[in-house]
Amino acid sequence: MLIQLTEEQKMLRDMAREFTRNEIAPRDKWMDDNGFDWDLCKKITEAGFMGANIPEQYGGGGGGIVDTTIIAQEFAKGSASIATFMGGHWLASNLILENGTEEQRQKYMPEAVSGKIFAFGLTEAGAGSDAAGIKSQAVETEDGWLLNGSKAWITNSGVADYYIILAMTDPEQGTAGISAFILPKDAEGLAVGKFEEKMGVRGSATCELAFNNIKLPKEALLGVRGKGFKMAMQTLDIGRISAAAVCAGISEHAMNLAKAYANERTAFGKPIKAFQGLAFRFADMYAEIKAMELLAYEAATTKDAGGRCTLDAAAAKLFATEKGIQICLQAQAVFGGNGMSKEYDIERLVRDIRVWSVMEGSTEILRMIVSGTVLSK
Ligand SMILES: Cc1cc2nc3c(=O)[nH]c(=O)nc-3n(C[C@H](O)[C@H](O)[C@H](O)COP(=O)(O)OP(=O)(O)OC[C@H]3O[C@@H](n4cnc5c(N)ncnc54)[C@H](O)[C@@H]3O)c2cc1C
Structure with a gap:
């Protein structure tokens, strides 16, 4: 499939590129040192990116998956942390958009557009890859739900206004007993842990969550009882497309930093780019980044056309994270020795990209999905 962006999508790409150059890239080192950047978050909201995935009737940009893939890739060229933050927000808000009642959409979608931050909570300390093993439980009461349990490694936790939490409602039914709930940050009984000291994407917030007898109203249930796991897996398809595009963006950033260095650094009386052994690295980098892009946009195009993209999204993320x-x-x-120094941005990118091979399905889990589908066809 040839990837053809519409005129509007090309304009969106140029706008995201300019915003990244002017606003995001200059803040990335600060975020690596200090964590989440609220001022930048405000600017992202004002520029309309928070609601890029949300239909115009709720005040959003009305874009599809190709549009958010474009933004994710461009933002990642300036900051993997910001791309991580946006990915978490879009993924969680998208769950409400696709599965919520009209009442829920009318309440939460305008909030997602106007800067309220959303987070998606599936993983627990004892259940990551084996997500069906979650232990958090929501028990139905007379007037709603009682939520107990915990989550780990939740992107945007500590800064989010709303969490989409997956919990067991009918444990005897396995994955068909998992449901999703909308949990506001000020719910009594919600405890947010300290920010994780991560090796990469340090400007995105990640914490543990604990739920201690949280009373939720009936309307907190998102979608149909027992369909939470299916909803989460479908939304992870979108997350994986975005992850592939983010890795393409980080990789292009890394290649461009190396290109500038190879032009200015000399050895044996020549710029180091003159040595074929080094120059050939750039041929491989370029070809692989192009392949990453193609895989990501093909899966995004399939998804926007209403097709099933689980295999292609998993393959795109698998390829992009490993090659990235x-x-x-x-x-x-x-960069030689300078590549090891924190004074050079390349050091940060090496740490940032590593994290992507764990989030939203580790390399091994993606290999299981892809090989399982390929072999069963
Ligand atoms: C920065 C960051 C942000 C994250 N954000 C979120 C978020 O917003 N929401 C959320 O819900 N989760 C989030 N996660 C959690 C992430 O999805 C999990 O860490 C991931 O799914 C892996 O789970 P785990 O850490 O429990 O590892 P485990 O499942 O314990 O895996 C450990 C190792 O065993 C391998 N392994 C496991 N099972 C198999 C198997 N069957 N075959 C072969 N190998 C296997 C894994 O690939 C891995 O290498 C985030 C994680 C990170 C690091």
């Missing part, structure tokens, strides 16, 4: 790590290491090698 190699590209960032190759780019770092161009």
Whole structure:
């Protein structure tokens, strides 16, 4: 499939690119050192990116998955942390958009557009890859639900206004007993842990959550009881497309940093780019970044056309995260000893890209999804 962006999508790409250059890239080092940047979050909201995935009738940009993929890729060229933050927000708000009642959409979608932050909570300390093993439980009461349990590694936790939480409602039914709930940050009984000291994407907030007898109203249930796991898996398709585009963006950033360095650094009386052994790294980097882009946009196009993209989204993320790590290491090698120094941005990118091979399905889990589908066809 050839990827053809519409005129509007090209304009969106240019706008996201300019915003990244002017607002995001200059803040990335600060975020790596200090964590989440509220001022930048405000600017992202004002520029309309928070609601890019939300239909115009709720005040959003009305874009599809291709549009958010474009923004994710462009933002990642300036900051993997911001791309992580946006991915978490879109994924969680999208769950309400696709599964909520009209009343829920009318309440939450305008909030997602206007800067309220959303987060998606599936993983627990004892259940990551094996997400069906979650232990958080929501028991139905006379006037709503009683939520107990915990979550771990939740992107945007500590800064989010709303959490979409997956919990067991009917444990004897396995994955068909998992449901989703909308949990506001000020719910009594919600405890947010300290920010994780991560190796990468340090400007995105990640914490543990604990639920201690949280009383939720009936309307907190998102979608149909028992369909939470299915909803989460479907939304992870979108997350994986975005992840692939983010890795393409980080990789392109790494290649461009290395290119600038290879032009200015000299050895043996020549710029190091003159040595074929080093120049060939750039041929591989370029080809692999193009392949990452194609896989990501093909899956996004399929999804926007209403098709099933689980296989292609998993394959896109698998390829992009694995190649992305190699590209960032190759780019770092161009810097020699300086590549090990925090004074050079390439060091941060090597840490940032590593995290993507764990989030939203580890490499092994993606290999299981892809190989399982390929072999069963
Ligand atoms: C920065 C960051 C942000 C995150 N954000 C979110 C978020 O917003 N929401 C959320 O719900 N979760 C989030 N996560 C959690 C993430 O999805 C999990 O960490 C991931 O699914 C892996 O789970 P785990 O850490 O429990 O590892 P485990 O499941 O314990 O896996 C450990 C290792 O075993 C391997 N493994 C496991 N099972 C198999 C198998 N069957 N075959 C072969 N190998 C296997 C894994 O690939 C991995 O290498 C985030 C994680 C990180 C690091």
